[in-house]
Amino acid sequence: MPKTSLDKSKIKFVLLEGIHASAVDALTAAGYTQVDLLPGALEGEELRARLADAHFVGIRSRTQLTAEVLAAAPKLVAIGAFCIGTNQIDLKAARERGIAVFNAPYSNTRSVAELVLAESILLLRGIPEKNAVAHRGGWLKSADGAFEARGKTLGIIGYGAIGTQLSVLAESLGMHVIFHDVVAKLPLGNARQARSMEALLAEADIVTLHVPELPSTQWMIGASEIAAMKRGAILINASRGTVVEIEPLAEAIKSGQLAGAAIDVFPKEPKSNKDEFVSPLRGLDNVILTPHIGGSTVEAQANIGVEVAAKLIRYSDNGTSTSSVNFPEVALPAHEGKHRLLHVHQNMPGVLSQINSILSDNHINISAQYLQTRDDVGYVVIDMDARSSDVALEKLAQVPGTLRTRVLF
Numbered sequence: 001m002p003k004t005s006l007d008k009s010k011i012k013f014v015l016l017e018g019i020h021a022s023a024v025d026a027l028t029a030a031g032y033t034q035v036d037l038l039p040g041a042l043e044g045e046e047l048r049a050r051l052a053d054a055h056f057v058g059i060r061s062r063t064q065l066t067a068e069v070l071a072a073a074p075k076l077v078a079i080g081a082f083c084i085g086t087n088q089i090d091l092k093a094a095r096e097r098g099i100a101v102f103n104a105p106y107s108n109t110r111s112v113a114e115l116v117l118a119e120s121i122l123l124l125r126g127i128p129e130k131n132a133v134a135h136r137g138g139w140l141k142s143a144d145g146a147f148e149a150r151g152k153t154l155g156i157i158g159y160g161a162i163g164t165q166l167s168v169l170a171e172s173l174g175m176h177v178i179f180h181d182v183v184a185k186l187p188l189g190n191a192r193q194a195r196s197m198e199a200l201l202a203e204a205d206i207v208t209l210h211v212p213e214l215p216s217t218q219w220m221i222g223a224s225e226i227a228a229m230k231r232g233a234i235l236i237n238a239s240r241g242t243v244v245e246i247e248p249l250a251e252a253i254k255s256g257q258l259a260g261a262a263i264d265v266f267p268k269e270p271k272s273n274k275d276e277f278v279s280p281l282r283g284l285d286n287v288i289l290t291p292h293i294g295g296s297t298v299e300a301q302a303n304i305g306v307e308v309a310a311k312l313i314r315y316s317d318n319g320t321s322t323s324s325v326n327f328p329e330v331a332l333p334a335h336e337g338k339h340r341l342l343h344v345h346q347n348m349p350g351v352l353s354q355i356n357s358i359l360s361d362n363h364i365n366i367s368a369q370y371l372q373t374r375d376d377v378g379y380v381v382i383d384m385d386a387r388s389s390d391v392a393l394e395k396l397a398q399v400p401g402t403l404r405t406r407v408l409f
């Protein structure tokens, strides 16, 4: 049974994938001295070895934290996804092990929206192709196939944080915005919800995807959806690589069904900057290919570092789990002068009453108690006198269904 009650100097953070130094600065300022910062993603044995004694791990989109990997990380208390997407983490497996997952849901929203808008303008003008031809010594001076953004229709699939931000920016350029979402959304400005995804595909001059990676979004744009788009339209994907089928997209660019595309995410992305990028889209001049950098701006990465580090620090120091993407959310006040016991358990009837009976049987007075559950996991936080916490930790770790216990001083 993982039991944690540690001095900050013994708590180990492993930050992978070149997370911004702002995260290290925040952790160090909060008193955490063991922070390993690694430039790339890890997998297999290397990843397991790194996580064997880690209490916190920080990743971006490349590191796959599967159930098997989590099983090899017995001390892991929480995971920081220093990005928006959390599809690379088995969230259920993490919760079932009592591991909370935090992300940065908004810090790179603006960066993605700006990139998509810039790509829309460049593609409408055929700039990627003209640029490529000029690099080869050619000169494509022509207005044919070059259009203003003003008055064009932008179709946004997934009207969440990024989709809505983009909607506002696009309208400021005089574009018409239509959107499709599985949830009813308040249209911003003059944007309008399309009757269906098919209706959006048939009407938009530019289709851009901003959905999460889910079973329902897998390959949602394939040959038939591309065929349903207007001839000469543009497709942009800065969401996840499993959303668009790449082969039919390449065919549609070659046949002229689509005038251009901008793709930032791919079904298979290189593991590091040293590996070759392989894609049927390579060599197609009017396709902008970017290496999953939609959210990679200095501003976004610095903000993400601060935001996610703050969530990990708060969870480590105080037990507050609000904004976790997989864990019961509890907002806790400070616990000055008290010891705080955190108990994560399987969500089944009777656990709380057993905890309280044990405390009562051992004459442990409760100063404050908080409980929240999420799906199959419950999270109880109990503040008590310092002299009681050793006994309480010992006894509560034995309650059937206990997943993890921690005490904070």
Ligand SMILES: NC(=O)c1ccc[n+]([C@@H]2O[C@H](COP(=O)([O-])OP(=O)(O)OC[C@H]3O[C@@H](n4cnc5c(N)ncnc54)[C@H](O)[C@@H]3O)[C@@H](O)[C@H]2O)c1
Binding pocket: 084, 085, 105, 108, 109, 112, 157, 158, 159, 160, 161, 162, 163, 180, 181, 182, 183, 210, 211, 212, 213, 214, 216, 217, 238, 239, 240, 264, 265, 292, 293, 294, 295, 296
């Ligand atoms: N390229 C990058 O660097 C980069 C950066 C940030 C985010 N992303 C990706 O973009 C995604 C979207 O980010 P966000 O912050 O806007 O997320 P969000 O959760 O705020 O919005 C996603 C929207 O998609 C909708 N949706 C879900 N399934 C759908 C479906 N089948 N059809 C239509 N709509 C559907 C949701 O209802 C929601 O409104 C993230 O999940 C992430 O994978 C990529």
Ligand SMILES: O=C(O)CC[C@@H](O)C(=O)O
Binding pocket: 060, 061, 062, 082, 083, 084, 085, 086, 108, 292, 295
């Ligand atoms: O920084 C990354 O690796 C991922 C960025 C983006 O896809 C996200 O989900 O925020």
